[in-house]
Amino acid sequence: MKxxxxxxxxxxxxxxxxxxLLPSLQVTVLxxxxxxxxxxxxxxxxxxxxxxxxxxxxxxxxxxxxxxxxLLGERITTVExxxxxFKITTQKRAIETRFVVIAxxxxxxxxxxxxxxxxxxxxxxxxxxxxxxxxNREGLNEFAPFHEIAFIQCVGSRNFQEKRGYCSQVCxxxxxxxxxxxxxxxxxxxxxxxxxxxxxFGKKSEKLWExxxxxxxxxxxxxxxxxxxGKLSVVFEGERGVSREKYDAxxxxxxxxxxxxxxxxxxxxxxxSTVEGFIKDYGGGVTSQEGILVCGTASGPKDIETSTREARxxxxxxxxxxx
Ligand SMILES: Cc1cc2nc3c(=O)[nH]c(=O)nc-3n(C[C@H](O)[C@H](O)[C@H](O)COP(=O)(O)OP(=O)(O)OC[C@H]3O[C@@H](n4cnc5c(N)ncnc54)[C@H](O)[C@@H]3O)c2cc1C
Ligand code: SF4
Ligand code: SF4
Numbered sequence: 001m002k003x004x005x006x007x008x009x010x011x012x013x014x015x016x017x018x019x020x021l022l023p024s025l026q027v028t029v030l031x032x033x034x035x036x037x038x039x040x041x042x043x044x045x046x047x048x049x050x051x052x053x054x055x056x057x058x059x060x061x062x063x064x065x066x067x068x069x070x071l072l073g074e075r076i077t078t079v080e081x082x083x084x085x086f087k088i089t090t091q092k093r094a095i096e097t098r099f100v101v102i103a104x105x106x107x108x109x110x111x112x113x114x115x116x117x118x119x120x121x122x123x124x125x126x127x128x129x130x131x132x133x134x135x136n137r138e139g140l141n142e143f144a145p146f147h148e149i150a151f152i153q154c155v156g157s158r159n160f161q162e163k164r165g166y167c168s169q170v171c172x173x174x175x176x177x178x179x180x181x182x183x184x185x186x187x188x189x190x191x192x193x194x195x196x197x198x199x200x201f202g203k204k205s206e207k208l209w210e211x212x213x214x215x216x217x218x219x220x221x222x223x224x225x226x227x228x229x230g231k232l233s234v235v236f237e238g239e240r241g242v243s244r245e246k247y248d249a250x251x252x253x254x255x256x257x258x259x260x261x262x263x264x265x266x267x268x269x270x271x272x273s274t275v276e277g278f279i280k281d282y283g284g285g286v287t288s289q290e291g292i293l294v295c296g297t298a299s300g301p302k303d304i305e306t307s308t309r310e311a312r313x314x315x316x317x318x319x320x321x322x323x
Contacts, residue, residue, distance in 0.1 A: 003028040003069075005318055006088060006097040008265065010070060011037020012304050013296025013311040014103035015061040018068050020315025025322060028095065030071045032261060036062045037105050038297075039304050043135020045177035047184035052203035053177050054304035061308075079268055085291065099291055099318050102265050102279055103311065106256035106297035109156025109168075116224040117155065117252055124232060124249040125225055127155075128171060131178050131251060144186055146248035150234050151175050151215075152222055153195040157255030157301075163276055168255025168301040172199040173208060175253040180211040191215040192245065194222055194234065202305065225250050256301040265298070274300065285314035293318065 003026045007014045010031030018027045034040065039058035045051045074090040081087075085098040108129040111119035118125045124146075134140055143149070153175060157168040172195070179191050193215040200208045222236040226244070233244040258277040266273045272280040272288035279287060281299040295314040296307035 001028070001093060002026070002096045004097065004322065005099040005101060006030060006086070006095055007101045007103055008076065009037065009103035009105055009261065009296070009298065010035040010065070010072075011103060011105045011296060011307075012039050012058050012061050013037075013105070013298070013307040014101070015065055016308045016311035017101050017103060017295060017315045017318075019061070019064055020312045021318060022067060024319060028069045028071060028097070029065070030074055030076070030090070030095075032073060032075050035065055035070065035072070038107070041129075041136060042132040042174075045135065045174075045181045047181060049207075050204075051177045051180060051207060053174065054203075057304050057308060076264075076268060099293065099321075100269070101285075101314060101318070102262070102269070102271075102287070102292065102294045102298050103296045104261040104265050104298045105259045106262065106278075106301060107259045109164075109254040109257050111155055111252045111254055114155060114252075117152065117250070118225040118227070118232075119252060122225060122227050122232060122250075126249065126251050128175055128178065128251060128253045132174065135178075135181070140182060140185060143182055143189070143249065146186075147188065148190050148192070148247045149182070149249050149251065150192045150194060150222075150245070150247045151179060151251045151253055152225075152234065153193070153253045154221060155252040155254045156257065158196060164255075164257065166276060166301065167197075167199055169199060169306075170301065170303045171253040171255050172197075173202070173205075173303070175251070176200065176208045176211045176215075178251070179215050180207075183211075183214055192218055192247070194218050194220060194236070196221050202303070256297060258298070262298045276300075284317055285310065 007029045036058045042055045078089045088095045222234040224235040231246045278300045279294045285293040295311040
């Protein structure tokens with residue numbers, strides 16, 4: 001098959017590029033798992049009002065996907081340069097294209113990689129991604145019996161030793177929205193918010209600053225979670241040495257790391273990556289390889305709105321290059 005632009009990844013970014021290129025160019029989206037990407041798994045955090053989390057944008061984008069060809073469940077095996085463009089092979093077909101757009105996204109940081117926080121070993125230790133998925137599917141009713149909850153921020157981000165010195169951009173905001181949603185449903189809850197720095201900006205940020213006044217902000221990042229006498233504790237370095245605070249549940253606000261699909265694209269397409277493994281964007285989606293552009297979280301952590309905006313700019317750039 002032939003197209004003008006092959007978009008690899010059908011999350012909000014990939015779908016936004018495809019939408020921008022229509023109808024002037026022939027586009028094909030190649031998605032190896034499910035359309036909508038990571039945003040499709042996140043939950044609506046609205047209370048009596050919309051909290052502008054942007055998640056419903058993935059629904060909107062997915063609805064429009066019927067307007068262009070989507071190759072679902074196909075995996076790229078080889079890439080060759082050919083006649084000024086590319087010949088890309090999957091397990092099912094060969095695709096000739098002039099441009100390639102990488103929109104292969106990021107993954108939530110797996111909290112098991114920091115076993116000191118007890119994820120997967122201590123009951124009632126959740127990741128922020130668990131809460132997002134619960135909101136998306138069954139809701140947060142299991143939090144009703146709890147009284148004291150701790151959010152721990154920057155889990156998996158801002159760690160220079162692990163080559164993840166970057167800020168994941170979204171976790172302060174999604175955590176505050178989740179806290180707002182929990183307090184709305186269960187007003188008896190007391191929430192402590194352990195943080196380093198509050199990254200709160202964009203739409204309805206004033207509402208999130210209000211939420212930050214409803215939780216107890218503690219500017220100190222704990223280094224462990226423990227269990228004793230049926231209660232969880234977070235352990236942190238206090239003014240008088242090591243301190244412990246007891247909770248019913250702990251939520252680890254995980255950030256983003258490059259997805260395995262993004263790492264595979266770096267190797268297969270010989271792209272330059274950042275020290276953290278994201279695809280290096282030299283400005284406006286330009287990568288180290290001519291004819292290959294990048295957008296969304298494949299090039300670094302960002303929210304849905306920024307990923308979509310960036311994708312539209314990449315689409316406009318390709319249209320200009322074609323003219
Ligand atoms: C826990 C958590 C909570 C978040 N909460 C919010 C929030 O409330 N609001 C907000 O704005 N943002 C939030 N985000 C960020 C949001 O998820 C991203 O901004 C958004 O998903 C980026 O979209 P994308 O299309 O760039 O990537 P993705 O959504 O990751 O989509 C990439 C797609 O590419 C596919 N793919 C990957 N590799 C390949 C390959 N090699 N071949 C073919 N297909 C491939 C994947 O299957 C996926 O469908 C959150 C992120 C996390 C981790
Ligand atoms: S932006 Fe978020 S909170 Fe608002 S309606 Fe959409 S999904 Fe719900
Ligand atoms: S957004 Fe907030 S929680 Fe996430 S890495 Fe940045 S400062 Fe830490």
